[in-house]
Amino acid sequence: MKKETRKITTPADKKDSGDQDCKSRTAKRKASPEKKTPIKRRRVAEQAGPSTSSDVVKGVKRKVVQDEEGTTKKAKKAKLLDHMSGDKEQASSLLDSGKDLNNKQVCAKNGKRKPRETTESHPRKKKRNVDQDKKSVADQKREFQARYVEEHQLGEGGCGAVFAGYRIEDRFPVAIKHIPKNKVYCKVADESGKKLSVEVAIMVKLAGEAEGSVGISAPVSLLEWFDLGKELILVLERPVPAVDLQKYKAENGRTLTEDKAKVILKQLVDAVKELEDKHIFHRDIKGQNILIETGSDVPRVRIIDFGLSCFVKQRSLYRIFYGTPLHIPPEWYIRSCYRCGPTTVWQMGVVLYEALHARYFSTARFLTKKLSIKKRLSTECRNFLDACLAIVPEKRPTLEELQLHPWLR
Numbered sequence: 001m002k003k004e005t006r007k008i009t010t011p012a013d014k015k016d017s018g019d020q021d022c023k024s025r026t027a028k029r030k031a032s033p034e035k036k037t038p039i040k041r042r043r044v045a046e047q048a049g050p051s052t053s054s055d056v057v058k059g060v061k062r063k064v065v066q067d068e069e070g071t072t073k074k075a076k077k078a079k080l081l082d083h084m085s086g087d088k089e090q091a092s093s094l095l096d097s098g099k100d101l102n103n104k105q106v107c108a109k110n111g112k113r114k115p116r117e118t119t120e121s122h123p124r125k126k127k128r129n130v131d132q133d134k135k136s137v138a139d140q141k142r143e144f145q146a147r148y149v150e151e152h153q154l155g156e157g158g159c160g161a162v163f164a165g166y167r168i169e170d171r172f173p174v175a176i177k178h179i180p181k182n183k184v185y186c187k188v189a190d191e192s193g194k195k196l197s198v199e200v201a202i203m204v205k206l207a208g209e210a211e212g213s214v215g216i217s218a219p220v221s222l223l224e225w226f227d228l229g230k231e232l233i234l235v236l237e238r239p240v241p242a243v244d245l246q247k248y249k250a251e252n253g254r255t256l257t258e259d260k261a262k263v264i265l266k267q268l269v270d271a272v273k274e275l276e277d278k279h280i281f282h283r284d285i286k287g288q289n290i291l292i293e294t295g296s297d298v299p300r301v302r303i304i305d306f307g308l309s310c311f312v313k314q315r316s317l318y319r320i321f322y323g324t325p326l327h328i329p330p331e332w333y334i335r336s337c338y339r340c341g342p343t344t345v346w347q348m349g350v351v352l353y354e355a356l357h358a359r360y361f362s363t364a365r366f367l368t369k370k371l372s373i374k375k376r377l378s379t380e381c382r383n384f385l386d387a388c389l390a391i392v393p394e395k396r397p398t399l400e401e402l403q404l405h406p407w408l409r
Contacts, residue, residue: 137227140226141226141228147167148167148174149168150163151166154175155288157307158183159199160183163175175304177235178233179232180230181231184199186307186322188201198309199234200222200232201311202280202310203225204222218267218270218303219271219302219306220236220239223235239291241294241295242292243294244289245287245288245290245351246354248299249287263298265355265384265408267301268285268301268303268348269399269402269408270403271301271303272303276399280309281309281310283310284309286327286351287351287355291303316340318338327347330346331393338393339393343393345388345399346388346389346396348388348402349385349387349388353371356374357374373385373386381407383405
């Protein structure tokens, strides 16, 4: 596998459409000899200077190893995340959707998602950002505690912990996600230049575009968020009753029938296609991040956990993997890079495979022929799986083509 470190910028990397951080470092090197333009050099350092933090995501679900010199060969295969300083895709959100974020007021006062006064001038928006910055942590904490009651823990991952709770006003069930600031691996800059969690930015964007759709859209809705200094608190819609796909599968005898799997996959493909149309790459679609609402005869799919997601351009190429190590697409092993569309299609295959088989999927085991597709599945279902799990990404169908696949019709 081609060795790469975050300290080296190749000509190909400079052309990477999603590599603004890398471009910024190149710009800084060029600007450093220029003594006549100290202001310009300082601006580059302030806006795009890479983080020097050496933190990595820890935990079973998002186990990653930082890409540094001296990494052993064994660790190199699991080299997934060099957060912030080497992320070649996260900064692309400014190029790709800066207008959307500005219009939805990512840094809205009090951390709310609703203000959409798009007719207001930019100075007014900046004033709101300043007001939010001045609001003390104690004030925001009191505000959160006055509105919500936090109950038992629902789960914990590499980016934070989630608790059940409810809104005091109407006892509306919510999920309360606590994200330590040192675990916010992906950030974008808002209109004032302040770094903001990509998860917050994406959830605000989705909430703004789907106003009044709480309980209707596939992604769970962000109701409100708070910045408490050392941590962020996201208050999210909590579907009830609902379980994640892994538990749903266990409750149905460890595997799903083709008919049940088809109902879920059809909704899932439609949901991720809608995200793709909004230039959002979830990057970690898997059973644990798919909720199945069980309150009706037809199970309903909801998508959760956008902690590793990013905004994406159509031809963005990524060289640092964010997500679940077991589900890495083959091209990352073979070419040390991957793209949004083919990777998401690969993940559709992984989800379907695990739904129909009583075992976990592993890319490494699949590539070495240690995992096989059940022969008793229908021809169309096997064809769907074969297409999604094609080793060569160019041979995989697009999400739009998947929507038209005979197995889903």
